[in-house]
Amino acid sequence: MNSTRYTAVAIGLHWLMALLLVGLFSVGLYMHDLPLSPWKLKVFSWHKWAGVTAFLLVLARMVWRATHRPPPLPAAMPAWQRLAAHAGHAVLYLLMVAIPLSGWLMSSAKGFQTVYFGVLPIPDLLAKNKELGDLLLEVHEALNWTLAAVVAGHALAALQHHFFEHDDVLTRMLPRHARKETP
Amino acid sequence: MIRTVALLIALAAALPVQAAEFNAVDPAHSSVGFVYKQMGVPVDGRFKKFSVQLAFDPAKPAAARAAIDIELASVDTGSPEGDDEVAGKQWFNTKAFPTARFVSTAVKALGGNRYEVTGQLTIKGRTREVTAPFSFAAQGSGAAFDGGFVLKRADFAIGEGVWADFGTVANEIQIKFHVLAMAGK
Numbered sequence: 312m313n314s315t316r317y318t319a320v321a322i323g324l325h326w327l328m329a330l331l332l333v334g335l336f337s338v339g340l341y342m343h344d345l346p347l348s349p350w351k352l353k354v355f356s357w358h359k360w361a362g363v364t365a366f367l368l369v370l371a372r373m374v375w376r377a378t379h380r381p382p383p384l385p386a387a388m389p390a391w392q393r394l395a396a397h398a399g400h401a402v403l404y405l406l407m408v409a410i411p412l413s414g415w416l417m418s419s420a421k422g423f424q425t426v427y428f429g430v431l432p433i434p435d436l437l438a439k440n441k442e443l444g445d446l447l448l449e450v451h452e453a454l455n456w457t458l459a460a461v462v463a464g465h466a467l468a469a470l471q472h473h474f475f476e477h478d479d480v481l482t483r484m485l486p487r488h489a490r491k492e493t494p
Numbered sequence: 495m496i497r498t499v500a501l502l503i504a505l506a507a508a509l510p511v512q513a514a515e516f517n518a519v520d521p522a523h524s525s526v527g528f529v530y531k532q533m534g535v536p537v538d539g540r541f542k543k544f545s546v547q548l549a550f551d552p553a554k555p556a557a558a559r560a561a562i563d564i565e566l567a568s569v570d571t572g573s574p575e576g577d578d579e580v581a582g583k584q585w586f587n588t589k590a591f592p593t594a595r596f597v598s599t600a601v602k603a604l605g606g607n608r609y610e611v612t613g614q615l616t617i618k619g620r621t622r623e624v625t626a627p628f629s630f631a632a633q634g635s636g637a638a639f640d641g642g643f644v645l646k647r648a649d650f651a652i653g654e655g656v657w658a659d660f661g662t663v664a665n666e667i668q669i670k671f672h673v674l675a676m677a678g679k
Contacts, residue, residue: 347575349662356533422537422572429534439572 315382316483324372325484328407331365332462336455359418359425363433366411373404385478399465406458413451420444515551516637517678524673526564528645530571531664539576543568548675550601550639552630555609558601562671564594566617584654591618599623607631611641617650626669635676642670 317325338358345351384393418425419435421444426432437443472480527540543565550558566586571577581588598613604627612625628641645667647653653663 347579349656349659352532352662356535424535426534 315479317381318379320375322484322486324368328368331361335361335365336459360428362411362414363427369407382483399461402461406454410454410458413447413454417444417447417451420447514677515549516675517549518676519546519548520674527670529668532662537572539571541568542570546673548673555601555603560598560611562596566592566594584657585652587618620650622649636674639673642668645669
C-alpha cells in the first residue's frame with residue numbers, strides 16, 4: 312500500500328534538494344577563498360543561481376508537505392524519537408529557508424546584487440554596508456555548518472532505522488525502483 | 495498673437511543672458527563614476543581622485559572647453575579585491591599608465607538644456623574619440639553638468655588576457671560624470 316510511502320513528488324523533491332544542498336555546500340567551501348578571476352565570478356554566480364533555485368524548491372516542497380500528509384512514523388518508535396524526528400525536520404526546513412535568505416542579504420550588503428541566471432534581478436533588501444556584509448557572511452557560514460550537522464544526524468538516523476530497527480523509514484523515501492519490493 | 499510674441503521677447507530679454515562662464519569646478523561636489531556588469535550583475539564604481547578644467551558659457555557652447563584627468567589608482571570597483579585587480583597589468587596597468595585623460599574638441603547644443611561634448615579620451619596609451627551628451631542646470635550661483643557615455647573597455651585594452659572575454663565582465667561600461675562649477679571671476 313502506498314500509504315506507508317512518501318509521494319513520488321515528495322521523494323523527487325527530497326533527493327533533488329539533497330543533491331543541490333550537497334553541491335551548494337561543497338561549492339561554497341571551495342569558492343570562498345578563491346583569488347579574483349573570471350572563474351571566481353562564474354562560480355559565485357552559479358552558487359547564487361543554485362541557491363535561489365534551492366530556495367524556490369524548498370518553498371514548493373513546503374507547500375507539498377502542507378497539503379500531503381507524510382506517512383506515519385513506525386508505531387514502535389518511542390515518543391522522544393518521534394519528537395526528535397519532528398524537531399529535526401523542522402530545523403532542516405528552517406535552515407533550508409534561512410540559508411538562501413542569508414546568502415541573498417549578504418550579497419546585497421556586499422554590494423553585489425543577485426541576478427538570477429544573469430537575467431532576472433532580485434531586489435536588494437539591504438544597502439551596501441561592509442560591516443553588515445561581513446557579519447552576514449559569518450551568519451551564512453554558521454547556518455551552513457549547522458545544516459551540515461543536522462543533515463548528518465538526519466542521514467544517520469535513517470541508516471539506524473534501516474539497519475538496526477529494520478523498518479521502512481529509509482526505504483519509503485527511496486525511489487520505487489531502488490526499493491526492494493516486500494509483499 | 496503679436497502681444498504673445500512681444501511678451502516672449504521681453505521675457506527672453508529679461509532672462510539672465512549675461513555672459514556667465516562656469517569655470518571654477520568644485521571637486522568636492524563633482525564625481526566620476528561608472529557601472530560595469532559582471533555575470534549580468536550591474537556594479538557601481540567610481541574614481542576618488544580626478545581633476546576637471548572647465549569653461550562653459552551656455553550662451554556660447556561652441557566655445558566651451560573641458561578636460562578631465564583621472565587618477566586611475568584611485569578606483570573604487572565596489573570591492574577591495576577588485577580595486578587591487580584593476581590596478582594590475584591586465585586592466586589599467588597604473589604603474590605604467592597612472593592617469594586617464596579626456597580633452598574636449600567640440601561642444602554643441604542639442605536644444606533645451608542638453609549639450610554634447612566630443613573629445614579625445616586616452617587610457618593605457620590608447621586614444622579614442624568619444625562623445626558624451628550632458629545636461630546643464632543652474633544651481634544657485636553655479637551650474638551642474640550631468641552626462642555620460644558608454645565606453646567599450648576593449649577599445650582601451652582594459653581587461654586583457656583571461657579578462658578579455660566579455661562573458662564575465664561585459665565590454666560596455668557606463669561612464670557617468672557630475673560636475674559642479676561656479677561662474678568664474
